[in-house]
Amino acid sequence: MKAADAPLPVDAAAAMVEVRGVGKSFGGVPAVDQVSFTVAKGRFLTILGPSGSGKTTLLRMIAGFIEPGEGELFIHGRPVSAVPPHRRSIGMVFQRLALFPHLTAAQNVAYPLRMRGFAAGEIPGRVEAMLKVVQLGGLGARRIHELSGGQQQRVAIARALVYQPDLVLLDEPLAALDRKLREEMQLEFRRIQQELGVTTINVTHDQREALVMSDEVLVMDRGRVQQLASPDAAYRAPANVFVAGFIGVTNFLEAVALEGGRVRLAGRECGCGAGPAPLPAAGTVLDCALRAEHVRIAPAGTAADEAPLDVQLAGVVRQVAFEGDRTLYEVGVADLGNAVLRVIDRSPEAHLGLRPGAVVRIGWRARDLIPFPR
Amino acid sequence: MNGRRARDVVLWSVVAVNLVALAAPTLIILGASFTAGNIITFPPDGFSFKWYEKVFASETLRDAFWRSLQASLVCTAASIPAGTLAALALARRRPRFPRTLQLYLLLPFTVPLIGSGMGLMMLFGELGILGQVWPVGLACCIINLPFMIWAVQASVNALDPDLENAAATCGAAPTHAFFTITLPAVTPGIITGALLMFVLAFNEFLVSLLLTDANTVTLPVSIYNSIRNVITPDLAAVSVVYILVAGLAIALLDRMVGLEIFLKSKQS
Ligand SMILES: Nc1ncnc2c1ncn2[C@@H]1O[C@H](COP(=O)(O)OP(=O)(O)OP(=O)(O)O)[C@@H](O)[C@H]1O
Ligand SMILES: [Mg+2]
Numbered sequence: 001m002k003a004a005d006a007p008l009p010v011d012a013a014a015a016m017v018e019v020r021g022v023g024k025s026f027g028g029v030p031a032v033d034q035v036s037f038t039v040a041k042g043r044f045l046t047i048l049g050p051s052g053s054g055k056t057t058l059l060r061m062i063a064g065f066i067e068p069g070e071g072e073l074f075i076h077g078r079p080v081s082a083v084p085p086h087r088r089s090i091g092m093v094f095q096r097l098a099l100f101p102h103l104t105a106a107q108n109v110a111y112p113l114r115m116r117g118f119a120a121g122e123i124p125g126r127v128e129a130m131l132k133v134v135q136l137g138g139l140g141a142r143r144i145h146e147l148s149g150g151q152q153q154r155v156a157i158a159r160a161l162v163y164q165p166d167l168v169l170l171d172e173p174l175a176a177l178d179r180k181l182r183e184e185m186q187l188e189f190r191r192i193q194q195e196l197g198v199t200t201i202n203v204t205h206d207q208r209e210a211l212v213m214s215d216e217v218l219v220m221d222r223g224r225v226q227q228l229a230s231p232d233a234a235y236r237a238p239a240n241v242f243v244a245g246f247i248g249v250t251n252f253l254e255a256v257a258l259e260g261g262r263v264r265l266a267g268r269e270c271g272c273g274a275g276p277a278p279l280p281a282a283g284t285v286l287d288c289a290l291r292a293e294h295v296r297i298a299p300a301g302t303a304a305d306e307a308p309l310d311v312q313l314a315g316v317v318r319q320v321a322f323e324g325d326r327t328l329y330e331v332g333v334a335d336l337g338n339a340v341l342r343v344i345d346r347s348p349e350a351h352l353g354l355r356p357g358a359v360v361r362i363g364w365r366a367r368d369l370i371p372f373p374r
Numbered sequence: 375m376n377g378r379r380a381r382d383v384v385l386w387s388v389v390a391v392n393l394v395a396l397a398a399p400t401l402i403i404l405g406a407s408f409t410a411g412n413i414i415t416f417p418p419d420g421f422s423f424k425w426y427e428k429v430f431a432s433e434t435l436r437d438a439f440w441r442s443l444q445a446s447l448v449c450t451a452a453s454i455p456a457g458t459l460a461a462l463a464l465a466r467r468r469p470r471f472p473r474t475l476q477l478y479l480l481l482p483f484t485v486p487l488i489g490s491g492m493g494l495m496m497l498f499g500e501l502g503i504l505g506q507v508w509p510v511g512l513a514c515c516i517i518n519l520p521f522m523i524w525a526v527q528a529s530v531n532a533l534d535p536d537l538e539n540a541a542a543t544c545g546a547a548p549t550h551a552f553f554t555i556t557l558p559a560v561t562p563g564i565i566t567g568a569l570l571m572f573v574l575a576f577n578e579f580l581v582s583l584l585l586t587d588a589n590t591v592t593l594p595v596s597i598y599n600s601i602r603n604v605i606t607p608d609l610a611a612v613s614v615v616y617i618l619v620a621g622l623a624i625a626l627l628d629r630m631v632g633l634e635i636f637l638k639s640k641q642s
Contacts (some may be wrong), residue, residue: 034490065539085542086551098540101533102558111554112544169543 006035014042015077016167016199017062022071023223024057031057032224035071039216041200042355044193046202047157049211049220050246055203056095058220059169063200064088076115076166088114091160091198093173097152099144105155106140112163116186130162133192150181157189161196168193170202182206186213207247219243239276241372246287249328251290253342255371258282263371266336270311271366279371286371293344294368297329300359307365317358329354398429400617403504414607417515425607435612438596442576443508445592448511449518449575456515457522457571458564462556464523465530466538480519489583490517497584510585510592514575521574522567529563565630576619 015038015170024032032054035285039045040266047055060066062073064085082086086283091112100108109127118126121311132142134154143150144330153173160168170189174182190213193200204210210217219226219234219242226246227239238244245252253274255263257279263286272288296309315331318340343362354360410420429435444633464475482490494513495504503509534540537559541551579594586595597612 063539065542084547085539086545086547088543090543092540092543094534094536094537094540096534098534098536100537100540100555100559102561111541111546115545115550117542159540163545240580 001158011162013058015036015039016043016075017201018074018077019062020060020072020074022068022073024054024061024066024069026061030223032061032068035220035223035225037144037218037228038224039199041199042197043215044200044202044213045189045216045218046204046210046214047218047220048204048207048246050205052363053205053220054223055205055220056171057223059201059203061170062167063090063169064091089166090169090170091163091165091167093153093156093171095159095171095173095175096157097173099152099159101144103144104140105136105142105144105147105151107143108155109158109162111139114283116163118163130158133161133195134158134188139366144331150176150185153177153185154188157192161192161198164196164197164198168198168200170200172185172203175204178285182209183212189213209286219246221246237274237276238289238370240286241289244370246371249292249342249344251292251295251337251339253339253369254291255282255286255288256282257371257373263288263369265311265369266339268335270309270369272369272371273367275371275373277373280373285374287374289370289372290368292328292342292343293326293346295334295343295362295364297331297343297345298361299354299355300361302361308365309359310366311369312361312363315362317354317356317360320354320356329360333362379491391556403610403613404617406607407614409607409610411576411607413606414610418505418584425611428608429611429615432608435593435596435608438591438593441510441590442593445511445514445582446506446572446575448642449514452515453514453522453565454568455570457519457567458526458557459558460519461523461526461530461563462560465527466535466635467529473606478534479520481521482520487517487580491584494581495584503550505587505590507590511575513581513585515580516573518571519576521570525567525570526563528612529546529560529566533559544619562630566627567625573620573623582616 005134017039018033019037022032023030025229035058037045047058049055057066061068062075064080064083064165067081075083075088075090089140100111106124106127109130110123113123113126115339127140128137131137134157135152136158136292139147139151144155156173173187174189177185177299192216202209202213211234214231216228217231217234218228219239221242227234227243229237229239232303233249235241238247241252253265255265258264258269259282261279262269263279264270265288300314313333313335315333317329318332319330320327323330325346327345331341331343333339333341341362399632405418405427406414406416408421408423409415409418410424411418429494457638460479462471464479467623485493494509494516498504498513529534536549537555541555542548546554577594578592579598582592582595583598587591591599593612593616597609600609601608
């Protein structure tokens with residue numbers, strides 16, 4: 001191994017990855033704009049955002065395929081702008097996997113070991129062990145095209161992890177799989193990641209995947225960071241209207257701030273939960289987020305719900321979508337200026353009789369109404 | 375039910391006619407080459423190997439065959455690096471004017487062969503390399519290079535654009551990644567293109583006619599020279615040798631990359 005090819009020296013105290021004010025424009029249009037965050041060793045961070053929000057661009061800058069237009073990236077506390085991709089000690093699983101088509105599964109997994117100067121004698125053992133971790137033991141001799149989509153996925157994961165890189169990057173590698181396999185692989189990857197303790201940055205536009213797999217979620221929109229939080233916090237305490245709308249099924253209601261932490265909603269006064277900022281002065285217009293699963297629904301005239309609801313209104317069912325473990329209703333509410341509220345009901349069998357046109361009672365608890373100043 | 379039957383009949387008749395039409399020239403020439411008579415006829419007049427004996431005994435044809443082989447090998451050897459690098463550059467480096475460049479690379483097809491032949495003749499004359507065999511191979515490489523580029527390009531386009539990036543994250547420096555990943559991954563296209571170039575050069579006539587003299591005639595030119603006198607069954611026998619060479623090339627292709635890959639690469 002030449003001196004120039006030696007891996008970067010390790011500075012254990014620093015964050016594994018630090019992104020500081022990084023930006024990149026294509027033809028004058030910013031794809032990534034002033035992004036900063038850090039990932040500590042062993043953590044799993046997911047970058048979540050809609051299509052075109054700059055997730056791939058950001059990931060490729062970390063990998064070194066794209067040079068940042070501004071800002072600086074640090075891996076192990078060292079700036080990496082002068083370090084080419086093949087010396088960054090990064091394993092990556094690509095969106096289309098990018099497995100080497102002319103090699104077998106085992107040769108694919110052995111490739112990074114060969115390139116990184118591992119002793120020839122220990123390579124087969126490591127490959128074998130890694131294939132076992134991804135549950136591909138015995139399939140090493142297969143060509144890539146002789147493996148199923150899920151098996152190819154595992155080869156790609158094995159290839160990225162086998163030399164124990166400092167950092168693993170995933171660019172939506174699960175997006176192409178069918179739902180069942182995707183959910184299986186999410187848990188599978190999480191298991192492997194925790195087993196090996198490898199720092200991971202994952203990119204996805206699938207909010208469920210982000211919540212399931214990650215220690216931290218970085219929500220992006222139009223190139224900018226919207227929120228960096230634990231999955232729990234991103235879900236329960238969204239930082240802004242975008243995050244509130246992007247994660248989960250969310251209704252937005254216009255309201256006006258009142259004194260004493262209350263709001264006026266369609267002419268009636270009611271309480272609300274805690275937003276990201278204290279309530280502004282009375283009279284300020286607010287957008288209030290109300291998650292579909294926080295709205296209770298019951299046929300009109302039945303006994304009150306067991307949970308005490310702070311707001312109760314009459315509505316008419318417009319649409320019913322039965323999804324097996326839950327039912328999604330769209331309910332027109334006259335008292336809210338004929339707004340249509342989306343309501344998720346987790347006990348579908350209780351309300352099977354509800355059809356479009358049915359008159360219902362809906363309600364929610366005050367703390368579930370999250371106010372965002374405009 | 376009846377309509378479907380009628381359609382089947384029509385379909386199969388068309389297929390049968392096609393098969394016969396494709397095979398007929400080959401079958402006729404194959405039959406004629408085994409004739410025992412002295413003129414080329416079909417059906418053949420008796421059966422013998424005498425025309426094959428004559429062909430293999432003929433020093434002129436034998437020499438011409440070896441020269442053709444030599445020229446074809448030169449052509450193939452030159453077209454592999456030239457075509458592969460051009461195809462990779464076109465597909466991966468995203469040149470500034472990709473369409474213009476593509477069109478430019480098609481030029482050898484738009485200029486009539488007789489035109490490019492004369493151009494090459496004058497160029498080679500200027501360079502003082504006429505009268506040798508290898509320039510004929512070089513000429514074949516120049517006029518047929520688009521085939522090579524197409525074959526490799528089809529292979530490159532089927533690759534994941536992140537293949538080299540993947541190699542980089544595995545720790546391979548760019549040149550290393552090229553030789554250990556990119557090149558092997560496009561090898562099916564290179565083999566396909568190389569065999570195509572070989573067969574095309576082996577059959578090439580018009581340009582060779584202009585570039586060769588009595589001492590450097592290649593096989594097609596030699597056959598043509600004989601036809602000008604009289605068509606004898608030995609020419610049928612030479613044609614069969616030709617068919618065998620082409621068949622060998624196709625068998626080789628099938629063994630090395632699989633015909634279906636070749637056919638698929640032609641589709642895209
Ligand atoms: N090479 C490029 N040239 C020009 N524009 C680009 C390039 N790469 C990305 N962009 C633009 O930058 C923006 C962000 O793209 P990026 O691929 O990072 O989005 P993404 O969040 O990964 O989206 P997706 O979920 O669809 O993959 C997009 O508007 C895209 O059109
Ligand atoms: Mg992307």
